[in-house]
Amino acid sequence: MQENLLIKAGDFEGGDLISSLVQDSIFHISFHSFREENKIFSLMLNRFCWESVSDFEEEKCYYRVHSGLYIHNVESVKANFGAEDDQYLNLLTFHLSENEINLIFSGNKHICVGVGGILVYLKDLHDRYPTSSLPQHDIA
Numbered sequence: 001m002q003e004n005l006l007i008k009a010g011d012f013e014g015g016d017l018i019s020s021l022v023q024d025s026i027f028h029i030s031f032h033s034f035r036e037e038n039k040i041f042s043l044m045l046n047r048f049c050w051e052s053v054s055d056f057e058e059e060k061c062y063y064r065v066h067s068g069l070y071i072h073n074v075e076s077v078k079a080n081f082g083a084e085d086d087q088y089l090n091l092l093t094f095h096l097s098e099n100e101i102n103l104i105f106s107g108n109k110h111i112c113v114g115v116g117g118i119l120v121y122l123k124d125l126h127d128r129y130p131t132s133s134l135p136q137h138d139i140a
Contacts, residue, residue, distance in 0.1 A: 004124035005051070005067070011118060015096040018122045022069060024048040024135035025091040027105065034077045041071045041113050043103075045091060048135055049128050065128040070121040071101055076114035090135075 009015045025045035032043045049063040089105035096118055103111040 005122060007122045009120045012096055015118055015120055018120055019094050021050060021122060022047055022091055023093055027089050027091050029081055029087055039074045041074045041077055043069045045069055061130040061132060062134055063128040064131050066125045068123045068125055071113050072119035073116040074113055075116055079111045081109050
């Protein structure tokens with residue numbers, strides 16, 4: 001049985017690892033929050049388990065898992081969509097700098113999180129479950 005992930009990133013290298021693990025996660029616009037008093041921004045994701053793709057040959061399926069992405073030391077959050085929107089987006093990637101984390105979604109949507117230092121956690125919230133579809137990317 002696959003262990004649930006709990007990864008902490010406090011630098012660019014760790015952030016790149018988490019970015020690769022959340023690629024192709026499904027995100028509903030209403031499943032995020034900013035707890036200003038704790039300076040934590042969180043998203044709930046339906047994460048594709050890229051780390052277990054090699055299991056496909058043996059098990060004949062892929063996996064997804066519901067995960068939390070938690071960004072600490074948050075000073076500001078700006079998004080180009082509203083909480084009233086009712087749609088699912090695909091998390092394509094995120095980019096880190098010393099004072100900003102940019103989450104890039106399908107549909108030309110993004111969230112810019114201003115931070116006072118890099119501290120990001122990725123936590124799987126339960127056991128993974130099977131899916132038959134592998135995310136595909138059209139590269140022109």
